[in-house]
Amino acid sequence: MKRIYGGASATEGQFPYHVLILTLKGGTAFGCSGTILSSSWVLTAAHCMCTEGKTTTRVVIKYGSASQSTALRQEVKRFIVHPRFAKNESPFFMVNDIALLELCAPLDMSLPGVKPICFTKEDLAYSGTVTVTGWGKTSGTIFPESLQHVDLNIYPVNMCKRLYNIFKAGIRDEWNKICTFTKDKYPCDGDSGGPLVAEVSPGCHIQLGITSYGTCTSILPNVATKLSSFADWICESTSLC
Structure with missing residues (x-):
């Protein structure tokens, strides 16, 4: 396989800090990865949140499991893209490619598959x-x-x-x-x-x-x-x- x-x-439980990030942009869903910093904050790349000509309308994370089908879901309240993030027309020359996601409600950090x-x-x-x-x-x-x-x-x-x-x-x-x-x-x-x-x-x-x-x-x-x-x-x- x-x-x-x-x-x-x-x-x-091998990588309890890892999350799947699903974003809805212009009616199309995109997937990225991220990491848990705390019960309320997740770290990811800025280009996951920014697509030229498409506005991000919804962001959800899936966490707590190594399997997508059993992972828990949490809505994202807002995201903060680095103020000096820049992307060239190609995927190269990307600078300051970092963003933060603030969650709508805190994660349950007592779960075995959840750790910052x-x-x-x-x-x-x-x-x-x-x-x-x-x-x-x-x-x-x-x-x-x-x-x-x-x-x-x-x-x-x-x-x-x-x-x-x-x-x-x-x-x-x-x-x-x-x-x-x-x-x-x-x-x-x-x-x-x-x-x-x-x-x-x-x-x-x-x-x-x-x-x-x-x-x-x-x-x-x-x-x-x-x-x-x-x-x-x-x-x-x-x-x-």
Whole structure:
């Protein structure tokens, strides 16, 4: 059975911080991923909320389960897109790709499949592997029932930028980006907004990035928003810190 481009299906409770985000824009439904920051706040990518020419009219999250059919639902009261978010005509040159969702009612954090993710203001010199999760495409037009996960290698941003320049699709503001590259393993459509999580010490998992863009192939590295660069904005917007 084909899975998320080199990944596997998650077990119940394995990634309790992950949520599925469903948005209604111009009468069409779109799917993205996100992470639980607290009982009232969810983190995702800005481009999940903003589509040129289409107004987002409704946002719902599904949480608490690795299976879409058994996940709980919660309405989103409002979303906050980073004020300097910008997107080029292509999926590249995306900058400040980060957004926050405030929920209509708090999540029940006592449930076994619900837990917030940790993040840090410190710019960690991390160069290992990260775990990426999502309900994005696993092959062709197939979106999975079960949450998928894959481990990816951190790839140097300067080399990442050099490769994108070859295809005339450079990277701006590379200081707030994280790149990953592992042959035949990558996130794809529908995985945007999902987390890059690292085990920085035994039992300590921290979200380092947010899936932003890529090519759904192994031609180019995947690009993510570096979370530590926006930690102050998250704290100021949510009053969580």
